[in-house]
Amino acid sequence: MKHHLLYLLDCYENNNENFDKEIKKEIANLTKLETSVNTGVSSLDYIISSKRETFQERNIQFICNHYNGDIIFDKLDSYIIFGNLIDNAIENCSANPSKKIIIDLNQDNEYVYIKIKNTINYPVLKYNPQLISKKGTAEHGIGLSSVKSTLKKYKSEISFSEDKYWFTVLIVIDKYEYIH
Structure with a gap:
């Protein structure tokens, strides 16, 4: 999706005469995206579905429970939060022979809990306690x-x-806290 948005930004900034047509085409492509999961959170469903090929290519087992509550994030924030955390989990479990990512969404009367787990090969926090990217x-x-x-x-x-x-x-x- 990042690449699609960059393309649209390029069209917009360069005053592409077909900008409206290109936006409609990209929206049509997004609506064709087949969601293969039903987590109870539509934005999470689309993110997971968009990563399906990556999971298959890297042989990552992905597990997510169905959540019956409300996630209070607005749509864009959901994509920022879930998208980045799932990307990090994919990157960090890819070298492990037992590649797994598990997302667990739960709630009680006071709190919503989102837990994202991935397998690791080495103690990440021991060697990188600030979780600073090493991509350079x-x-x-x-x-x-x-x-x-x-x-x-x-x-x-x-x-x-x-x-x-x-x-x-x-x-x-x-x-x-969020409501008040």
Whole structure:
């Protein structure tokens, strides 16, 4: 989707005479995107579906439960949060022989819990406690900071943990704090 948006931005900035036509074409392409999952969160369904080829190519087992509650993020924020965290999980589990990503969405009366786990080969937090991108270009490494700044709007907490085999991101959203 990033590439589609960059293309549209290029058309817009260069005053492409077919800009309206190109927008309609790209929207039509997006609506053709077949969602292969039903998590209960439509934006998450589209993100997972768009990553289906990547999961298959990299032989990643993906598991996500069905969530019957409300996610309080607006659509764009959902794409920022879930998209970046799933991209990070894909990147970080790809070298592991047992490639798995698990998303668990739950809630109780006070909180919404979003847990994203991926298999790891080495202790990520031990060697990179600040989770700074090692990709080496200015374009990379802003995903996690985008997630953190987006989550601030929802008065939520994000934490990172790991054990021998799993890296875990936990987001906790206080329903009461956000509403008031």
